[in-house]
Amino acid sequence: MDAAELSRMFKALSDPGRLRLLSLIASHEGGEACVCDLIGPFDVSQPTVSHHLKVLREAGPVGSERRGTWVYYWVLPEALAKLSALLQTPAVPAKVSG
Amino acid sequence: MDAAELSRMFKALSDPGRLRLLSLIASHEGGEACVCDLIGPFDVSQPTVSHHLKVLREAGPVGSERRGTWVYYWVLPEALAKLSALLQTPAVPAKVSG
DNA sequence: CGGCTGTATCGACAGTCGTCGATACAGAAT
DNA sequence: ATTCTGTATCGACGACTGTCGATACAGCCG
Numbered sequence: 001m002d003a004a005e006l007s008r009m010f011k012a013l014s015d016p017g018r019l020r021l022l023s024l025i026a027s028h029e030g031g032e033a034c035v036c037d038l039i040g041p042f043d044v045s046q047p048t049v050s051h052h053l054k055v056l057r058e059a060g061p062v063g064s065e066r067r068g069t070w071v072y073y074w075v076l077p078e079a080l081a082k083l084s085a086l087l088q089t090p091a092v093p094a095k096v097s098g
Numbered sequence: 099m100d101a102a103e104l105s106r107m108f109k110a111l112s113d114p115g116r117l118r119l120l121s122l123i124a125s126h127e128g129g130e131a132c133v134c135d136l137i138g139p140f141d142v143s144q145p146t147v148s149h150h151l152k153v154l155r156e157a158g159p160v161g162s163e164r165r166g167t168w169v170y171y172w173v174l175p176e177a178l179a180k181l182s183a184l185l186q187t188p189a190v191p192a193k194v195s196g
Numbered sequence: 197c198g199g200c201t202g203t204a205t206c207g208a209c210a211g212t213c214g215t216c217g218a219t220a221c222a223g224a225a226t
Numbered sequence: 227a228t229t230c231t232g233t234a235t236c237g238a239c240g241a242c243t244g245t246c247g248a249t250a251c252a253g254c255c256g
Contacts, residue, residue, distance in 0.1 A: 003114040003117045003118055003121075004114050006111075006114075006117055007111070007112050007113055007114045007116075007117055008112075010108050010109075010111040010112040010117075011108075011109070011112035013104075013105070013108040013112075014105050014108040014109035014111075014112045015105055015213090015214080016101040016102050016104075016105045017214085018105075019101045019104055019105055019108075020101055023101075034232085034233095035232075035233060035234095036231095036232065036233090044214085044215070044216090045215075045216060045217080046232090046233075046234095047215080047216070047217080047218095047233090047234075047235080047236095048214070048215055048216070049233095050233060050234055050235085051214075051215085051234090051235090052214085053233095053234095054234080054235095055213095066222080066223090066233090068222095068223065068224075069222080069223055069224065069231070069232055069233090070223095070232065070233085071232080071233060071234090080185040080186075081185070081186065083182075083185050084181075084182045084183075084185035084186045085182075086182075087178040087179070087181050087182035087185070088178075088179065088182045113243090113244080115244085132202085132203095133202070133203060133204095134201095134202065134203090142244085142245070142246090143245075143246060143247080144202090144203075144204095145203090145204075145205080145206095145245080145246070145247080145248095146244070146245055146246070147203095148203060148204055148205085149204090149205090149243095149244075149245085150244085151203095151204095152204080152205095153243095164203090164252080164253090166252095166253065166254075167201070167202055167203090167252080167253055167254060168202065168203085168253095169202080169203060169204090
């Protein structure tokens, strides 16, 4: 994991809406939510929600799958754990600086 | 810590240059570095480095102090630890969603 | 004081981001 | 097949970001 990939992950988390999406997904029943569950709670349009979900998906911290009509999203704790570990260390360690 | 403040922290970490700055500061002798130590290793100009340092300072994860001619920067592990803790939990917990 | 060095701010510019409405695609039901 | 609903993509727009050169500010040294 280099600085570029790291920064991509952080960038995905740098939008309040995406943080709330992540939270909403994680706290949803069964640990997953379909897009239709995520559109209601937000003031933004459906395309915008879809866009944010795409950003999260491509950055790493969520997975998704189509099941018939609906598309479900869930949080990938491993991806978040990696970031967490990096922040815990003596502060962004040699892996990044090298 | 609400979603807006969280996102500000993440945004500060969402630039590869700032991540490397953070790493450089943390790994520097004594845990702190003056700006002059940070300009050399980068391809960007001094004003740009200064700008990134300001972003980091205002977002939280670094502190700074002028000592005579030089200005020193150091990492604030507590700020990073907060983020780390949030990412560790069942994934961006109730504090954010509420 | 005047000049020198380290750092910050300013103004400008290109590029990216979040957002939207319109539209296309996917699957289910009739 | 047609139609309906859920989701994704497209094209466009304003706002923000990273970057720079020029310049201002701060502190040291003659």
